[in-house]
Amino acid sequence: MAFADVDTTALRRARLMSGITIEDLALPDSLDVRPTGGSCGAIVHGVDLTDELSGEVIGSLLAILCHAGMMVLPGQERLTPERQAVVTEWFGRPFVRDSGVDRMATVNTTPVQILGSQADDPGSNVPAADVDRGLKLAPHSDVQDYQVTPDFTILHGVETPPSSVGGNTYWANLYQAYDELDEETKQLVEHLQWMPASTQATAYRVGMQLESEVRHPVVRTHPVSRRKALWISTFTVRVMGLGDLDAEEALTQRLKAHVTQDHLWYKHTWTPHDVIMWDNRCVNHWREAWDPSYRRTMHRSQAGSARPF
Numbered sequence: 001m002a003f004a005d006v007d008t009t010a011l012r013r014a015r016l017m018s019g020i021t022i023e024d025l026a027l028p029d030s031l032d033v034r035p036t037g038g039s040c041g042a043i044v045h046g047v048d049l050t051d052e053l054s055g056e057v058i059g060s061l062l063a064i065l066c067h068a069g070m071m072v073l074p075g076q077e078r079l080t081p082e083r084q085a086v087v088t089e090w091f092g093r094p095f096v097r098d099s100g101v102d103r104m105a106t107v108n109t110t111p112v113q114i115l116g117s118q119a120d121d122p123g124s125n126v127p128a129a130d131v132d133r134g135l136k137l138a139p140h141s142d143v144q145d146y147q148v149t150p151d152f153t154i155l156h157g158v159e160t161p162p163s164s165v166g167g168n169t170y171w172a173n174l175y176q177a178y179d180e181l182d183e184e185t186k187q188l189v190e191h192l193q194w195m196p197a198s199t200q201a202t203a204y205r206v207g208m209q210l211e212s213e214v215r216h217p218v219v220r221t222h223p224v225s226r227r228k229a230l231w232i233s234t235f236t237v238r239v240m241g242l243g244d245l246d247a248e249e250a251l252t253q254r255l256k257a258h259v260t261q262d263h264l265w266y267k268h269t270w271t272p273h274d275v276i277m278w279d280n281r282c283v284n285h286w287r288e289a290w291d292p293s294y295r296r297t298m299h300r301s302q303a304g305s306a307r308p309f
C-alpha cells in the first residue's frame with residue numbers, strides 16, 4: 001500500500017479544497033489518495049494512466065480533481081504524448097489556442113504542447129517563442145486572455161531539473177482567497193469584472209496584444225462544488241465596474257496582493273514523470289526560475305472550456 005505507517009482513516013476523513021472529505025467521494029479501493037498537506041491538492045497512487053482504466057476509476061479521477069483543485073499522479077513513465085491526448089479527452093474536448101500567432105508547438109500530430117528547451121536541440125522545429133529559458137512564470141490561471149477558458153490542464157514532467165536549481169511549481173487555493181476577504185469587500189467585488197493581459201505577451205513577449213478585450217468575473221463560481229473563487233491573477237490588468245479609475249487601480253493591486261499570499265500556496269517539487277492535473281476554475285499556479293543549463297521538458301494538454309461565471 002502507498003500509505004504504510006499512515007493513519008488511513010484520518011486520511012479518508014481529511015477535507016479537500018472544496019470542503020468535502022476524501023471519504024465522501026466513495027472512491028474505489030484501488031486508489032490511494034491523500035491531501036498534499038498544502039492549501040490545495042491531492043496525491044493519487046494506484047493509477048497507471050496507460051492502463052485501460054474502468055469508468056469508475058476515470059470518474060473518480062475527475063471527482064478528485066474537481067474537489068481537490070489539483071492532483072499529482074507520480075510515476076507515469078509509460079505515458080506517451082499520444083496516450084496523454086486520450087487521457088485529456090476524459091476531461092473534455094481538447095482546448096487548442098485558435099489564434100495563429102498564439103499557437104504553440106505540439107508533439108507530432110497530437111494536441112499536446114511542448115514546454116521546455118527543445119528549440120536548442122539539433123533539428124528542432126520548436127519556435128523560439130515557445131521555449132522556456134528558465135525564467136520565473138508569475139501566478140496565473142491558464143489562457144485567461146480568452147473569453148472561453150480551459151477547465152483543466154495536464155502537465156507531464158518528462159525531464160525535470162533537481163529541486164535545488166529551481167523549477168518547482170506552486171498552486172494557490174482561490175476558494176480560500178475568497179473566503180478570507182472581509183464581508184464589505186465580498187459585497188464590493190461580487191459583480192465586478194476584470195481585464196486580462198495576454199498570457200503569451202506577458203510570459204514570452206509574443207502573441208496577442210498586451211491588453212485584451214476579454215472581460216471576466218472577479219468572483220467565479222465552480223459548477224461542481226458551487227464554491228466561489230477569487231478569480232484574480234498577476235495577469236489581471238484592471239478590475240472594472242467602480243466608475244473611478246483610481247479606485248479600480250487600488251482595488252486591482254489589493255486583490256492581486258491578496259491572492260499571492262504565501263499561506264495560500266502548495267509547493268510541488270517535481271520528480272521525473274510526475275503528472276499533475278489542475279482545475280483552472282479555482283486555482284492559480286506559478287513556476288520558479290531555474291538554472292537553464294539543466295533541461296526541463298514538459299508535455300502540456302488542456303481540456304474542457306466554458307465562459308467563466
